[in-house]
Amino acid sequence: MSQSPIAASAASSANSNTANARARADRIVVVGAGPVGLTTAWLLHQAGLPVTVLEKNPTVQEDYRASTFHAPTLDLLEESGITAALERMGLKCPVFQYRGWTEGKVAEFDHGLLGGLTRHPWRLQCEQYKLSAHLDAALRAQSADSVCSSHSVIGLQQDEDGVTLQVQTPQGEHSLRADWVIAADGGRSTVRKLLQIPFEGKTYPDRILVMGTPFEFPKLFNDLSLVNYVSDPGNYAHILRIPDLWRISLPLTDSTPDSVALSDDYILGRLQALMPQIGTPEIPVRGVYTAHQRVAARYRQGRVFLAGDAAHLNNPKGGMGLNGGLHDAISLARRLANVWHGRRDDSELDGYELQRRPEAMNAILRQTEENVKNLQSDASQRDELFARYRKMAAEPEAALRHLMQTSMLASLKRCGMLQ
Numbered sequence: 001m002s003q004s005p006i007a008a009s010a011a012s013s014a015n016s017n018t019a020n021a022r023a024r025a026d027r028i029v030v031v032g033a034g035p036v037g038l039t040t041a042w043l044l045h046q047a048g049l050p051v052t053v054l055e056k057n058p059t060v061q062e063d064y065r066a067s068t069f070h071a072p073t074l075d076l077l078e079e080s081g082i083t084a085a086l087e088r089m090g091l092k093c094p095v096f097q098y099r100g101w102t103e104g105k106v107a108e109f110d111h112g113l114l115g116g117l118t119r120h121p122w123r124l125q126c127e128q129y130k131l132s133a134h135l136d137a138a139l140r141a142q143s144a145d146s147v148c149s150s151h152s153v154i155g156l157q158q159d160e161d162g163v164t165l166q167v168q169t170p171q172g173e174h175s176l177r178a179d180w181v182i183a184a185d186g187g188r189s190t191v192r193k194l195l196q197i198p199f200e201g202k203t204y205p206d207r208i209l210v211m212g213t214p215f216e217f218p219k220l221f222n223d224l225s226l227v228n229y230v231s232d233p234g235n236y237a238h239i240l241r242i243p244d245l246w247r248i249s250l251p252l253t254d255s256t257p258d259s260v261a262l263s264d265d266y267i268l269g270r271l272q273a274l275m276p277q278i279g280t281p282e283i284p285v286r287g288v289y290t291a292h293q294r295v296a297a298r299y300r301q302g303r304v305f306l307a308g309d310a311a312h313l314n315n316p317k318g319g320m321g322l323n324g325g326l327h328d329a330i331s332l333a334r335r336l337a338n339v340w341h342g343r344r345d346d347s348e349l350d351g352y353e354l355q356r357r358p359e360a361m362n363a364i365l366r367q368t369e370e371n372v373k374n375l376q377s378d379a380s381q382r383d384e385l386f387a388r389y390r391k392m393a394a395e396p397e398a399a400l401r402h403l404m405q406t407s408m409l410a411s412l413k414r415c416g417m418l419q
């Protein structure tokens with residue numbers, strides 16, 4: 001049986017003097033087994049780098065946040081086998097719509113227009129926890145100790161040669177040495193806080209109520225596509241199909257406590273007010289989320305890198321948070337592999353922040369902020385907004401430009417990750 005990396009690291013520290021303890025650890029540690037951490041770990045593993053993932057939870061959590069994987073993300077992950085796994089578990093949605101509650105369908109955009117630019121001209125809908133569970137199992141199948149569950153990072157020091165992490169485990173507190181650390185430990189990142197990296201931006205006043213139901217929304221709206229954005233100031237909605245359920249999100253614009261918002265009475269009241277014929281559907285999935293727009297001041301500090309939500313948070317309208325995090329994972333894994341295998345020098349790693357942070361600042365924050373403003377449009381703004389959508393949808397070049405923005409193709413081309 002292989003020795004756990006924590007035990008191996010503890011043994012090597014005990015047997016060595018300080019100079020030796022600072023020698024190369026021959027290990028990259030990823031903190032956080034969310035979709036970004038696990039994707040990074042999988043890409044590093046495939047590139048032949050020794051990687052250990054530390055995750056504070058005992059098992060993969062059933063997490064209904066992200067479900068959208070955009071076309072260029074699928075292109076970039078194709079070689080790793082992740083795209084094929086997502087396609088097995090997910091649902092291809094070539095078309096999305098902009099709608100009004102009273103106006104119905106306003107405009108429809110078909111990813112088919114991107115045909116010459118992507119091998120995956122659709123949005124793939126798949127719950128993020130299914131990707132995490134798939135990668136968790138794939139990594140464990142390579143090596144039993146590649147993912148260490150119930151291992152929470154609580155401290156960190158670094159020197160010229162590496163990073164020492166303090167880790168809380170079921171057996172007590174241990175330290176673990178790594179050559180490089182990738183912090184993919186989410187929006188509340190412990191590592192980012194330990195490094196005192198500012199995370200400036202804003203928190204939206206509205207929370208988001210997410211509901212999953214077997215109720216068939218096409219019974220009420222027969223021209224509904226699989227992905228739909230409905231503009232309305234108090235009831236802006238995202239209605240989309242995920243493989244097993246329909247999912248609808250509505251804003252919580254007042255101070256209704258989360259516990260009330262999650263109750264049957266509240267949820268059915270909100271749905272019935274908008275769709276009186278909906279009856280009393282089952283709502284097996286429900287959650288309340290706070291949305292932010294924040295970007296870390298630095299993505300690299302010495303031998304530690306931030307990726308995914310640890311580096312940037314944005315509102316979920318447009319499905320760009322996880323996709324952006326996966327683009328971080330791809331950029332960082334490629335760069336670390338180049339340096340590890342001696343193909344490039346350390347400056348390759350500085351390129352990570354230069355490539356990814358401007359996209360988080362300019363593309364993702366700007367686009368998602370615009371998405372929310374458009375969704376919140378009141379009756380006086382909607383005429384103009386809907387006229388703009390209709391015009392764009394009717395002009396193939398304008399529709400193509402819009403799809404390039406919404407699918408993140410434009411962002412990835414701009415930052416040099418796609419030709």
Ligand SMILES: Cc1cc2nc3c(=O)[nH]c(=O)nc-3n(C[C@H](O)[C@H](O)[C@H](O)COP(=O)(O)OP(=O)(O)OC[C@H]3O[C@@H](n4cnc5c(N)ncnc54)[C@H](O)[C@@H]3O)c2cc1C
Pocket residue numbers: 031032033034035036037054055056057064065066067068069128151152153154184185186187189190191208210289290307308309310316318319320321322323324325
């Ligand atoms: C309602 C909603 C809908 C969304 N929809 C989409 C969408 O359709 N498409 C999209 O692209 N994005 C979407 N997002 C955003 C997406 O969910 C996140 O961007 C994504 O989860 C980020 O993944 P991550 O791996 O960076 O972080 P997380 O998923 O938060 O994972 C972080 C992991 O780190 C672990 N961890 C934390 N602290 C420690 C520690 N100290 N030690 C060890 N482990 C630790 C956590 O337990 C967790 O497993 C949505 C978000 C919301 C709220």
